[in-house]
Amino acid sequence: xxxxxxxxxxKAAGVSYSTVSRAMSGSPGISEQTRRRIVRLCEEMNYTANxxxxxxxxxxxxxIGLIVTDISNxxxxxxxxxxxxxxxxxxxxxxxxxxxxxxxxERGLFELMISRKxxxxxxxxxxxxSYNTLSALLPxxxxxxxxxxxxxxxxxYVAVDNYRGAYMGVEYLYRLGHRQILYFGKRRGxxxxxxxxxxxxxxxxxxxxxxxxxxxxxxxxxxxYGYQLARQLFAQxxxxxxxxxxxxxxxxxxxQAAEERGIRIPEDLSLLGFDNIRDGGLPRIGLTTVEQxxxxxxxxxxxxxxxxxxxxxxxxxxxxxxxxxxxxNSCSKPREE
Amino acid sequence: xxxxxxxxxxKAAGVSYSTVSRAMSGSPGISEQTRRRIVRLCEEMNYTANxxxxxxxxxxxxxIGLIVTDISNxxxxxxxxxxxxxxxxxxxxxxxxxxxxxxxxERGLFELMISRKxxxxxxxxxxxxSYNTLSALLPxxxxxxxxxxxxxxxxxYVAVDNYRGAYMGVEYLYRLGHRQILYFGKRRGxxxxxxxxxxxxxxxxxxxxxxxxxxxxxxxxxxxYGYQLARQLFAQxxxxxxxxxxxxxxxxxxxQAAEERGIRIPEDLSLLGFDNIRDGGLPRIGLTTVEQxxxxxxxxxxxxxxxxxxxxxxxxxxxxxxxxxxxxNSCSKPREE
DNA sequence: TTGAAAGCGCTAACAA
DNA sequence: TTGTTAGCGCTTTCAA
Numbered sequence: 001x002x003x004x005x006x007x008x009x010x011k012a013a014g015v016s017y018s019t020v021s022r023a024m025s026g027s028p029g030i031s032e033q034t035r036r037r038i039v040r041l042c043e044e045m046n047y048t049a050n051x052x053x054x055x056x057x058x059x060x061x062x063x064i065g066l067i068v069t070d071i072s073n074x075x076x077x078x079x080x081x082x083x084x085x086x087x088x089x090x091x092x093x094x095x096x097x098x099x100x101x102x103x104x105x106e107r108g109l110f111e112l113m114i115s116r117k118x119x120x121x122x123x124x125x126x127x128x129x130s131y132n133t134l135s136a137l138l139p140x141x142x143x144x145x146x147x148x149x150x151x152x153x154x155x156x157y158v159a160v161d162n163y164r165g166a167y168m169g170v171e172y173l174y175r176l177g178h179r180q181i182l183y184f185g186k187r188r189g190x191x192x193x194x195x196x197x198x199x200x201x202x203x204x205x206x207x208x209x210x211x212x213x214x215x216x217x218x219x220x221x222x223x224x225y226g227y228q229l230a231r232q233l234f235a236q237x238x239x240x241x242x243x244x245x246x247x248x249x250x251x252x253x254x255x256q257a258a259e260e261r262g263i264r265i266p267e268d269l270s271l272l273g274f275d276n277i278r279d280g281g282l283p284r285i286g287l288t289t290v291e292q293x294x295x296x297x298x299x300x301x302x303x304x305x306x307x308x309x310x311x312x313x314x315x316x317x318x319x320x321x322x323x324x325x326x327x328x329n330s331c332s333k334p335r336e337e
Numbered sequence: 338x339x340x341x342x343x344x345x346x347x348k349a350a351g352v353s354y355s356t357v358s359r360a361m362s363g364s365p366g367i368s369e370q371t372r373r374r375i376v377r378l379c380e381e382m383n384y385t386a387n388x389x390x391x392x393x394x395x396x397x398x399x400x401i402g403l404i405v406t407d408i409s410n411x412x413x414x415x416x417x418x419x420x421x422x423x424x425x426x427x428x429x430x431x432x433x434x435x436x437x438x439x440x441x442x443e444r445g446l447f448e449l450m451i452s453r454k455x456x457x458x459x460x461x462x463x464x465x466x467s468y469n470t471l472s473a474l475l476p477x478x479x480x481x482x483x484x485x486x487x488x489x490x491x492x493x494y495v496a497v498d499n500y501r502g503a504y505m506g507v508e509y510l511y512r513l514g515h516r517q518i519l520y521f522g523k524r525r526g527x528x529x530x531x532x533x534x535x536x537x538x539x540x541x542x543x544x545x546x547x548x549x550x551x552x553x554x555x556x557x558x559x560x561x562y563g564y565q566l567a568r569q570l571f572a573q574x575x576x577x578x579x580x581x582x583x584x585x586x587x588x589x590x591x592x593q594a595a596e597e598r599g600i601r602i603p604e605d606l607s608l609l610g611f612d613n614i615r616d617g618g619l620p621r622i623g624l625t626t627v628e629q630x631x632x633x634x635x636x637x638x639x640x641x642x643x644x645x646x647x648x649x650x651x652x653x654x655x656x657x658x659x660x661x662x663x664x665x666n667s668c669s670k671p672r673e674e
Numbered sequence: 675t676t677g678a679a680a681g682c683g684c685t686a687a688c689a690a
Numbered sequence: 691t692t693g694t695t696a697g698c699g700c701t702t703t704c705a706a
Contacts, residue, residue: 342698342700343699343700344699354699354700355701355702358701359702364702386699387700388700389700390698390699390700390701391700391701393700393701394699394700394702
């Protein structure tokens, strides 16, 4: 697997190797004739430029680090799909890592990205706390936080307006006629969760409803945990007509628990999610939910990062997108008593 | 964002920069005293070794290219999750790309990986044809095909025994009492699909059943297409008691179409999938399916690749894993007529 | 135990 | 239009 280098080509062509470089990179100051000759020769010789060597002198790897907590999570894999598409269209590739929602691991990965000299990193933080853990490293590499709202932190992020999304969710249920809405699954340590729960509270106040919140005591929001939480909940009398789940994965767990207990959705209970992960659109699930515009989030994150990479001087940018509600079949009017 | 280099540290420490290199890389031939002094200094100065420069001289990037058709597909994102874990444990990172199941795109990405000098690539091929499209490039970089069975091609791959899996699936349905089993969704251009369908046919013969196959005429196997195909199918009289879907995504589409038509699964119709993607385990879905052991597949692919990278001389290896059946709620005895 | 120096493959400034 | 040459930041041989 001996690699052909620019020197080999130069020798074969009988020119200096800077001429080969010029021919390949399309720079000016070279006759069309020799360029063509050399390009052809490169193909014949199977010459492929060594991107590592180029990175060395260009001081740019054209690589973006993407740190997610768990790529097998459908929300993140969808985001990753769009990020890759957008990045590649701009000449970049993605180095992917999973932090496993572990701050130490995340920090290690971040340092790894610095040492790999990626041009920038897009981070789906493990927790809100991530910002603090990483703050000392942040000046060393352009970074954009994605998904998590950093409020007024002096660092770039793009996220959905979680407060507003939750507010809209309550409004939606209210208009359907619900007056007892339970908020389900708020997880500690996440500003996303805090904002959603704040939005829920605010909307309840505005509409004269009594807010009621069931916290997620687990460290994660998988379906499993949602299910366990919901089982506990359903063991008690149901004095609400709708559940607003903090995340779609929570909602999926609720569906499972409801199924077991013979609670029909939406006939007996309306259920509203948040995120709009693909699974919610599956047959028999049909989850109505507050959508995070994943494609847009992804492309804004890439744009913001490349902006930052381009203008070293620039500061930071906060971009907050407005969510919307996607209606499927998990919400209806409350039953007449 | 001026980067601190090894020279800066050397100057500050008053030693040559080779000494700093030795101190950092833990090589012998350096007093423990100076090593400690230098390591401390590096930390103080925020020195992080430049992996690009190191790659340059080591002729190894410690990077693995991972080319999938679509990372948002749950099967692939799960695989990617395990691949990353296994690779990182061995000191490697992943460069992720999506080929969009497009041969040209895939070829381009493969060339990109060569030029990026990744140490090897794991490829979830777009089609069986991928092997031919890429064959000229294969000698230039260690590669392992994942998921697709290349039969006796002289290239490494790891895949599940698709033939056997399908055979087992038919046996499973047969034992439940089914005698009319329809095979659904075979897609052209995929040896995986070919093998599954062969296994189905063989099992039918062995058990004295009449094989019946409904081909997928689309180029992809998304839920959408499965749904459309199933709609056409259900418009005709149902002269089978079970459907064996070529993939879980197909099965999901079938569930949707069945739902619409009021066909109950498993009461009116048993449904067996293949792959065991996470979605199949969701509440209300409960798809019984032939499982591909994703974690094992991933770690064998990484192992096979690192073997290949380690021993330049070595040839290729074919590793075929045995699938198993995971029972949930989509299959039952056929109804008594 | 440490330092000097070559070189990895490339780009770009400068010379011719 | 083309060639020469100096690096990019590191590892590693060879000498001291």
